[in-house]
Amino acid sequence: MRVIVIGAGLAGLSTACHLVGSGHEVTVVERQDGPGGRGIRRTQDGFAFDTGPTVLTMPGLLADAAAAAGSRLADLIHLERLDPAYRAVYADGSEIRVRHGIEAMRDEIAATCGPDDASAFPRFAEWLRRLHDVEMPHFIDAQFDSPLDLLRSPVAAATLTRLGGFRRLGPVIRSWFRDERLHRLFSFQALYAGLPPDRALALYAVITYMDSIEGVWFPAGGMGQVPAALAAAAERGGAELRYDTSVRRLIRDANGAAAGVELDSAERLRAEAVVCTLDPPTAYRLLLPELRPPRAVRGGRYSPSAVVWHVGARGEPGPGIGHHNIHFGTEWSSAFRALVDDGRLMPSPSRLVTVPTLSEPQLAPAGHSVLYVLEPVPNLTGTVDWRREREPMRERLAIFLAQNGYPTDVVTEHLVTPLDWARDGMHLGTPFALSHTFGQTGPFRPSNLERRVPGLVFAGSGTVPGVGVPIVLISGKLAAARVRAYLPDATPPPRRTVRAPL
Structure with a gap:
């Protein structure tokens, strides 16, 4: 049975791995030029920026997905445990390290x-x-x-x-x-x-x-190796991955069931089921304009967003700086009230600074560093005008880095605001989808089934079970199970483990 997966992020790749292992013919279509989705690698001026999540936990879920497609994770990627997992820095100058x-x-x-x-x-x-x-x-x-x-x-x-x-x-x-x-x-x-x-x-x-x-892990070669490993597992298992390929619309048969997709090139790919990993509001707007989205999609409460500043800088961090560094501001409860209730920037914000070149120097030229700087900010329902705030935010982050021992002689950079997330198809400019209130968790979160369109299944952070690298890997597994229930006649291939060449 043929299945099309829209999106080669972690959810889509997990879905593909689990489906090829159960005998389905899988094609993954991805608009970008490689795997990764929100975490695709961006290279510029000799630096490699991994644009998605920087914290990897529960690697057993990666191993499960690879194994479903017939591969061993250890043959695809090398993971090292980070110890300490985090260095926490407080406003009084004290530090606590999260040890394994x-x-x-x-x-x-x-x-x-x-x-x-x-x-x-x-x-x-x-x-x-x-x-x-x-x-x-x-x-x-x-x-x-x-x-x-x-x-x-x-x-x-x-x-x-x-x-x-x-x-x-x-x-x-x-x-x-x-x-x-x-x-x-x-x-x-x-x-x-x-x-x-x-x-x-x-x-x-x-x-x-x-x-x-x-514990927290880091892959040799950087976080971009995580989707690369899953893509390799899916392809070795028999999936076809088509990059630089955008979907124009969903094809439905005479009974209204999903029957494939039409690409921007006008090419039509036929299938018995389709798995969509787009943010649900975007999916309904682009692929299902004739359907009223479920209440949880159209009226849900969405998480705050984040500004992420990717920096390639001359020099290396000062002594004591870790791979992952959390800098807590002086404010706590009032900062969250500003962010979540008032839609304002956090007073005395807390920030995450990841320095992947401390573990993988090859992500930058010799004597240089890659920095990933994240500050939580309101989503686009907030009061911030990002056209005006973009440069002041960059200046504040640069001052913060200089004050805390990070290199600030910037060679190249890439700043992402909620406007950029929105342009990439993330509703209200947040990469964190619906917040996990009780009323938006489990059976109250948008379902991974669209029962009005048989054969259409959702995966990713906007559906069950939710947000985070381990969780979206599980969402792919759950989506694959939905497809198998809908198409029970696929014949699983003979079980074999594909090993990487020495």
Whole structure:
């Protein structure tokens, strides 16, 4: 059975890998000139900028996708654990490093925050593990057809309730630790869910588990090697990947079912099913203009956005700077209120600076550095005029870098604002899609099925289960399962493992 996947980002490539392994004939069409989607690699003036996520966790999900297509992940990509995973810097000049391993992190907390918080950390880590173990199989890596599906695992739901998963994340973290710096360190991940920590459900501490307990990884060659590896696995499994190929419209048969796509070139690709990884509002506007989008798509609350400044600079960072550096501002709750409620820039913002050349110097010329600087900002429903604010933002980021020991002799750069995200098809200029409020999670999030168009399936951060590298990999797996249920007659190929040549 032939399936077309629109988009060669991580969700689309995961879908392709899982489908070729079950015997489907898969064609992936991608408008850009290579794999990666939002994380495609940009090269300029001898520097390589990986434009998407910089933090890689849960590599087992990558391995699962590669294995589904008949490849071993280790034959496609080499991953190194980052230890420390993060260097956290506070406004008072103090620092905490997120170390891998319970004992190492307990020692770090003892040295920076004192014995009481250190003694709490092993129990906190165990609580995070238990949250993960109940959430992953029952509420993340799971299909939902209606809210009633929440009741299909009553023991898991009861366990999640008993663990405090439906309390608010901020207060729960404060109940574990006394030091306010730890409150920030173990709750900032709520921003990935598009919410302030004091409003996010504690169940989103599962993100904290992924990076602070399971660990953060980095691939040899940079983050661009992640989609490259999945693309290689999909092609070795038999998928066709067509780059520089844009879809003009969805083809439907006489019964209204998905029957393929028409390209901008007017070429028609026929298929029995189509998987779309576009942001759902964009997908409905471009491919399904005759359909009224689901309520969750047209009226949902969307996450804040981010400005990302990609910098190629002469020189190297000062001593002590890590691969991932989180600089917390003086403000916390008021900063989130400004960002989320008022649609304003954060006062005294917190920022992420990733320096991938500390782990992979070949991303820049010798003696130079690549910097990835991210500041959370409102999406396009906010009050910021990005045509006027673009250059002042760049100037503030340059001053911030200089004040914190980063090289600032800029050779080349690329600044991305919400206007740029919007031009790339991301609704309201945010790459983080719908926020993860309870009413936009699980069965309440836009479904990965469009039941009015049989054979059309969605994958990516705008559908279930949500946002983040591990999560969109799962979304591809779930989308593939939907296709297999719709087209059950495909014959799986003989199982074999393809190894890379020596």
